[in-house]
Amino acid sequence: MKDEKSSLIALIIFLILLVPTVSLAGTNEWTLTGLPGKDIRVITFDPHQASTMYVGTFYQGVLKSIDEGNTWVELNVPNGSFTCIKVDFNTPGVVYVLKYGGLFKSTDGGDNWTGIDYNGGFANVLEMDPQDPSHLYLGFWYANGGGVSKSTDGGTSWTYLGLAGYDVIKLAIDPHDLAVIYAGTSFNGVFVSVDGGVNWTAVNTGLTNLDLSAMAMDPLTPSTIYVGTRGGGVFVSTNSGQSWTEINSGLTNLYISTLAVDPAAPSTIYAGTQGGGVFVSTNSGQSWMEINTGLTNLNIRALTVSPNSPSTIYAGTVGDGIFEFTLSQSITASINIDPDTFNLKSNRKRIIAYITLPAEYDVNQIDGNTIDIHYNNQIVEAYSGKVEDDVYSALFDWNQVKALLAGVNGVIELKVSGVVAETVFEGTDMVKVKAK
Secondary structure, X not given: OHHHHHHHHHHOEEEEEXXXXXXXOOOOOOEXXXXXXXXXXXXXXXXXXXXXXXXXXXXXXXXXXXXXXXXXXEEOOXXXXXXXXXXXXXXXXXXXXXXXXXXXXXXXXXXXXXXXXXXXXXXXXXXEOOOOOOXXXXXXXXXXXXXXXXXXXOOOOOEEEEOOOOOEEEEEXXXXXXXXXXXXXXXXXXXXXXXXXXXXXXXXXXXXXXXXXXXXXXXXXXXXXXXXXXXXXXXXXXXXXOOOEEOOOOOOOXXXXXXEEOOOOOOOEEEEEEOOOEEEEOOOXXXXXXXXXXXXXXXXXXXXXXXXXXXXXXXXXXXXXXXXXXXXXXXXXXXXXXXHHHOOOOOOOEEEEEEEOOOOOOHHHOOOEEEEEEEOOEEEEOOEEEEEOOEEEEEEEHHHHHHHOOOOOEEEEEEEEEEEOOEEEEEEEEEEEOOX
16 A cells, blocks of 8 residues: 555656746726716726726716726716727827717817717717827718718818728727728628728628627737627637637627727737626637626626736726726646546546645635646646635546547646636646556
């Protein structure tokens, strides 16, 4: 028995993951920033004053905070259902607010407003040229003719660009090539123009749900575009829309209302859903994790990354105001894997990876997981887990692992990576595997 125990102990492999320890106050849980009772539809920061926020609501006005949400004042914009707020990044004080049925402009930070005549009916979306803020684009509701219009003089005059009859709900402009414009529509997918809006082409290959609800562009690699759909989850294109791939692993609610990309770390993406709260991906959408601890309302309409702290995200809810969440960075962890579970002669139905968390980490904050085993560019994902005595156990499907390592004999390099709640870890080690 002693020899058997010694052999078992000798077989235990420790994958020590050397990543920096980070302790962030107020992380891993949503807290109410303000405006309880408000139905929040858009959150925008002022690029000239990073602590200044503008918020648009559903028939509850436009509000402004100069202290990052601690206090608010209501602005005297005609009330309505507000969809977009854009702040001129060259001229301080110039703000545009779009609601269904009207576009308004302020030149004094919101104290006074002037209505803008854009020669159209209900507009869904307002977008600003990423290099010239006097160049504005509007996307229109299909019942009012649909399509896209452009202004080159801050909204004084407008030119219709086309896409008549299409319900344009989202617009995105390539910051590296301003002639490239993407239009997301309800029911008809994505259109792209490569000549500044003169001509448009549908680009929907692989996009199995054409009812779009959200669009976000990778700011560093604008050929990478994410779209959210009503019922089909999230899709990504890495070739300027020429083809799309569904990326819904771990996304348990496929009714997407909003998407946000972390500008400082574009592989981190947030998805707000209708009734399912907020999900985060730290690997460009390849896998998602629910982050809803402390979030009292799971009906999300707006997500905005803080310019002061890119790891902090603000969420606008339907009726419960704005919440704030800080995604913690990597911490030191160790993973212990019993190599006997990798014996391909085993008839086990699952394997277990044990992740020992540092003593300073509050295990009560753990409420979800995504953990992967990688080998030879293939991945097996964990499907559940639990915490006991500071050790997190993730269960992997044995048949998937067996298929992954079929025919392998000897020592291989195995990589284990994942997210336990907001704890991100990754590492590799040499693992001995017996062939079947």
